[in-house]
Each structure stands twice: as structure tokens, then as C-alpha cells.
Amino acid sequence: MPVTLPWRRPARATAPGAVPAAGAWDRWRGAVAAATAMFCVGTLTAVAPVLHRYPLYGGQALRYALGALVLLAVMRARRLPHLRLGGRELALVVLLAGTGLAAFNAFVVESTRHADPAAVGTVVAAVPVVLALAGPLLERRRPSPRVVLAAGVVAAGAAVAAGFGGGSPLGLLLAAGALGCEVAFSLLAVPLLPRLGAVRVAAYTTVAAVPLLLAMGYAADGPAALRVPAVAEAAALGYLALVVTAFAFFCWYDALHRLGADRAGLFSGFLPAGAVVAGLLLGTGTPAVAELAGTAIVAAGLALGLRGR
Template sequence: MESNLRVVLTTALAPIAWGANYYVIRHTLPADSPLWGSALRALPAALVLLLVARRLPRGAWWWRSAVLGTLTVGGFFLLVYLAAQMLPSSVAASIMAASPLVLAGFAWLLASERPTARVLAGAVVGILGVLLVVAAGSGAVSGWGIAASASAMAMSSFGFVLAKRWSDDTPVVASTAWQMLFGGVLLTVVAAVAEGAPPALDAKGVAGAAFVSLIGTALAFVVWYDGLRRLSAGTVGVIGLLNPVTGVLLGALVAGEHLTTWQLLGIALVLGGIVVGQQRSGAKARRAAAERARAREPERVAA
């Protein structure tokens, strides 16, 4: 149980960092260069992780990394960047609240991982909390921004479940580095063609880019994928509800946004949903992990 709790707490670092990304991107990086902003997030993270992993893809991981890099890095980062520039931090982060249900649905279809009643209950409670946070929020809401955020949520959920389905004994740092590299190179090429030279960054922009790339991307994706390997996709998705909570709290602490009573209640519901959604016995968790490993065995042999 203690080990399971440690994994949950470590995984929680990812949505906290992603929630912070919305604020950092919106307030430190240029709004008129979304492709370069996304490339500057992915490529440095990939290079740092490659230095740590010190290995290149082999066999099926070449095409798997390309697919995952397109879904969870190339398209996802661009859509998140656009959403962060067009929506208030709290709203942009809160659109991702549906991800527990979407992630659990993809996991059921692609990984034969049926969501438990506890996970579904935690997701529903958490989503209700997010709705309170969003309804009480302030700021202009762009329809295109909502579309970008919702598309990012669906694309990333699909990619995360594929990564879970394809996980093997490859170190998580290495597999994360490979997809970051594919996605980062794709974004860099498209950015150079569509936007020309990269934007000039002042000291504030450099600091923001460093945070988004190293903390909000390299570290966040490694702990997230590690959590997906050790926990059910639905459980990890519910933990992801810390994303909007972080966005709202940063808006209050850093930007001076006022938190209403309804927002505080919403945050409490989100935290309660996370607690409900991640509780399961260590024995059940180990049995589920063993079943997933057995289900992937024929695919590993074929690869």
C-alpha cells in the first residue's frame, strides 16, 4: 500500500507541472509563435532525456516512437500552446477535466482495462468539482481555445493509452525521450517552414521556456508514463484532475485572481475525487498489473 501511494504521489507531479505550464506559457512566451513555442518545449526536453537514457530505439520502437511523438508531443503541444494563449489559465486547464473518462474509455477499448466503479465515481466527483471551478471563473472564453484544449485532451489520452499498451522492459526515460525527439523534430521543421526564424526571447522568456521544457515536459512526462505502467489508466486519469486545481491556485497566488466559495468547494471536490479514484488494495493492483503483462506478452513476442 505504501509503495502504491508513493507511485500515486510521484505521478501527481505531472498534472501539477502541466497546470503550471498554462500560466507560464501565457505570461512568459510569445503568443504569435505557437509552433516555435511548442518546438522549444519538446526538443530541449528530448535532448536532456536522451543524455540520461543514452540509447536509441530498436525494432518496433522506431515506428511506435513516431506515432506517440505525433500524438502526445507534436499535435498535443501545439494545441495546448494555442489553448494557453486563447483561454484564461484556469479554464484552459479545466477543459482537461474530462480526461479521466476519456482515458479510461480508450484503455477499455485498446488495453482491455475495464474501469472500476471506484475510478468512475472518483472521476464523476472530480469533474463536478471542476465544473464548479470553471463556472465561477472569470475571463474571456474563446471557442477556438476550447476546441484546441478539447482536441489536445482527446489526442493525448489516445496516445497515453497506446504508450501503456506498448510498454515493455524499455526504460521509461528512454521511451519518453524517443517520442519527445520525434515530436520535437516534427515541430521544429514545421515551425521553420510556417513561422520562419525562431522568436527572440528575453530573460523572462528563457526562464519560462526552461521551466516548461525541463519541469513541465521532461520530468512531467517521465513520472506520468511511469504511473501509467504501474497504475490503471483510469486511476492515473483521475490523478490528472490536479491539472485544473493547479491552474486555479496559481491564478490566485500569482496573478491575484479571487477565489470564490464555489471555486473552493470545487477544488475540495476535485481532491476528494482523486482520493476516491485511486484507492484500491495492493493485492488487486498487483493482480491487474500481472494480467496486463500477460496480455502484452504475445505482442512482445511478435515485435
């Protein structure tokens, strides 16, 4: 008797640039990769306080430089040859690095100057909704009503976990810029993944982000943008480079190729879970009732969005 597996879809023709049809095992693997990536990125908030005294953009440039070295070493170990990028691919890589990495950091920092961090987090929590709508349109198919509904539930859960804050219109506008950059981090990678693969996309993007962040750092802090980090700062930068950049970026792009932007976007709701667990392990915070309630709502949205037809 045949067994119906989760996320089994009827076969369909794929449009240019679309995510190819995948079996149930690929979708399970994509789900694990997406959850792992977002969980790792969520731990950033527990590690970031160590770097409060280090110049922001210079620190991010070091983080991505170290992450790029790790990813390039992985390419070498796996014997993945470098591919010559066409003009369109090169433009997408530079645009991806400029928006999803460099500009995202700038928008987040500037938005927190004019709005409560919780308000910024609430705006960025709308990422699953935007990806649920824009991802399928990019693949030339209609958005799934179930996934759109689930994305709304996940976004609501993430907003509850982050807390509803306040701020000026300028702060919320800058937060919307961060939201756009976070969406670009996924959507701009979709056309690159079929030929380049997850490792190359992550490596080339982080390489391209380094000079952009160095330029931003020099504009903001001058020669003081870079200095020798203290021991704790070096450990934090190493963690960000290895786990939050190299490992998480690879996992995310691997999941994006297997699940599509709409379903992968649902796993953005794992960000608060990573922050809560990391805070507990490092002793920098304990989960509040809102965070636990938000995590439960996120789990319900994931269950809804990942159910097979």
C-alpha cells in the same frame, strides 16, 4: 494480525500490454508521481504569459529539444542503453509525439480562437473519464465502476475550477481534438512502457516531437518561427523544458506503468491546483471561489477512486 493496505488487489493474470500487478508501495509511489506530474503541468498556465510574444510552435520545439537533452543526459547518467525500436514501437513513438505533443498544442491554440479558454479547459477536463473507460479496455479488462464514477467526479471538479465557458461549435470540436490528443498521450505509451521504461519513452517521444513542431512552426510563421529569446523568455523555456517536460513526463509515465491508465488519469484533477499555486507564487493570480470548490471536488473524487477493494 494482517493489515489491509490501500489499493491492494487480488492477484490476476496480466494480458499482453497490461500493467503488471504491483504492491502497495508501488501504488503509493505511482500516486505521488502522478500527482507531481499533473501539478507541474498545471503550473504551465502561470508561466505561459511570458512567452506570448514568442512564436508558439518554435517555442514548443525549443522546449522539447531542451527537455530531450535533459532526458538523454539522465539516461546516460543512469547508464541506460539505447534500445533499438521495432517497427510497431517506432510507429507508436512517432504517433505519440504527433498527437500527444505536437497536435495537442495546435488544437489548444486553435480552439481558443473560437471558444472561451474556460470552455476548452472544461472539455479537456473529461480526460479522467475517457481514461477510466479506455485504459482498462486496452488492458483487456472491464472498467471499474468505482473508478469510472470517481473519474466523473474528478472531471466535474476540474470543470468547476476551470469555469464553464462558451464558444462556437468549431471551437468545441477543436477542444475535443485536444481531449483526444491528451488521451493519446497516455494510452499510446502503455504498450511501450514495459520494455522501454519511463525515461526512454519520455526521451524518445520528445525527440520525435521536435521536427514535427519545427515543420508546424515554419508552416505558420516561416523563418520567424525561431529567434533568440529574451532573458525572461529563456527562463520560461528552461522551466518548461526541465520541470513541465523532462521531470513531469518521467513522473507521469512512471505512474502510468504503476497505476494503470484508469487510476493515473484521476490525477489530471491536480492540474488546477498547480495553476492556482503557481499563480499565487508568481503573483499572476489569486484563487477564486470556483477554483477552491473545484479542488475540493477533485479531492473527493480521488479519495473515491483510489480506495482499495
